[in-house]
Amino acid sequence: MTASRADATAPSADSADAGFARDMAVHHQQAVEMSFIVRDRTDDEEVRRLAYDIINTQANQRGMLLGRLDAWGLPKSSQDEPMAWMGHAVDYEPHDGSLMEGMATDAELDKLRKAEGRDAETLYLRLMTDHHRGGVDMARGAADLAEDPVVARLAEGMVRGQQSEMKLMADMLADRGAAPRG
Template sequence: MSRTARLPRTYWVAGTAVLLALLFAAVATMAAAANSDDRPAVPVSGPPGLRSADAGFARDMAVHHQQAVEMSFIVRDRTRDEPVRTLAYDIANTQANQRGMLLGWLDLWGLPKVLADEPPMSWMGTPGGGHEGHGGHAAARPGGPLMPGMATKEELTRLDAIEGRDAEVLYLQLMTDHHEGGVAMAEGCAKLCATPAERALAQGMVDAQQSEIALMADMLRKRGAAPRG
């Protein structure tokens, strides 16, 4: 079965996630006035702006997560190794839900999901730039040149063409790169985003993906391989 035929399965949790996004956004509005972290409270003055860190992170990370979901469904069908299949399922499920939340926030804020003239990561203060992923691996995304940590089309094609241990190793290497890029993005939102619920989601991404990076390094060692860094 081709990767194209499998792709619709990556969206199976999106509807529930959008509903969760609406709930989180409502909570965020109430929590903004009582922000209890070390930063000054963020005044409630309406939804985030078109080019705010909140909106930029939501747009970029939704695209970033989509590739992680796609890679995870590819490897699930290319190996019978249960630890890898379980990890892939967990990543796909978690990131599809988070992607639904991010897109739901954009809908709630009345903001577009793609800006054609917005370079990726410009919300982090790098206009016109874009970041390469770990080890120099990156890929194009709608609205900008590069996204951090993303696999190239050639790497995805290769992953879809191999099986067994080879697929496991490449997936773990690609996902390590992907997570490292995602952690950098999420750390940016945790510092720059004004919506408390979005900052909390971003920090949760940092914690979870750093843990999974360590897990994947161990899984690679057991297969006689290592991250590509």
Template structure:
């Protein structure tokens, strides 16, 4: 493994540790936050929407692990799946703790105002999310073609996730959630750079 790859792996491991610490602080009443966010707050909206966003990343990552033998892509997919599954569990746990619904009748990401947001493509629930057709196609590919398509889809997925996480950093009021969102921005931007390198090694690049 190259030093760059080793550094990225260490960073991914650190992100998981930060996430684990975040839920501990939340349960302990970090920030002295006895107040409960409202159902239409940025805190609740981010927890709901990012949970959905993360779930697709987990599914996508497990699909590609079954479609390739490449160890770097499989390791990346596993790390993304584990990290985002853990973070999703935290956010759903917060909604339970706050006694708030996990679904809303409001359009996705309405808590952000969506000013300057990347648009969701046709058939995509939120910016960056793959469509059903794209998920189905990923499940039909193997080897290098699966690797390239996954890296392209996940790059877009991360870009949408980073935009949403930055929205929480700006608008959320619960300290531990803002810190988790900030950690998401840092880790996912790092993974976007790594995926650009992996695509270049395969003679490909992110989709426009």
């Protein structure tokens, strides 16, 4: 779609709407990746069911976010710092493949790929809890700053859904004699 055919009400490329769509699409992609990894590293049905739900929910939401960018005629990537659209300094330094708050590092992903059974489950639940915390912070920012009502509603739904999953994951960790990190 050319810019002349883009939606006349499209936000600018540096808007909160576009920044959130880009950043959360990246954030969600890693959650989907981690969920596929754990699905293959455990036989526990409860963890596999959670992973399946995260795969489907976050892949779907990622598609919606990328679809909004496409409808607006905006690029799917940016040279801006992650979460710059939030309008305030973000106290997070990207490192080892972790681009934004809550994202796992490459070393953590490698550890998850090598873990099996209960070790894989516990690591996944801890990593995904951290991931959701970062996602909730970002989604709250978008819910407050987005001008597109579709993006604002999607962000609000992400906050509710991920908070609910964090409670579930805390219970699942407790069942395994563990707790979320930090």
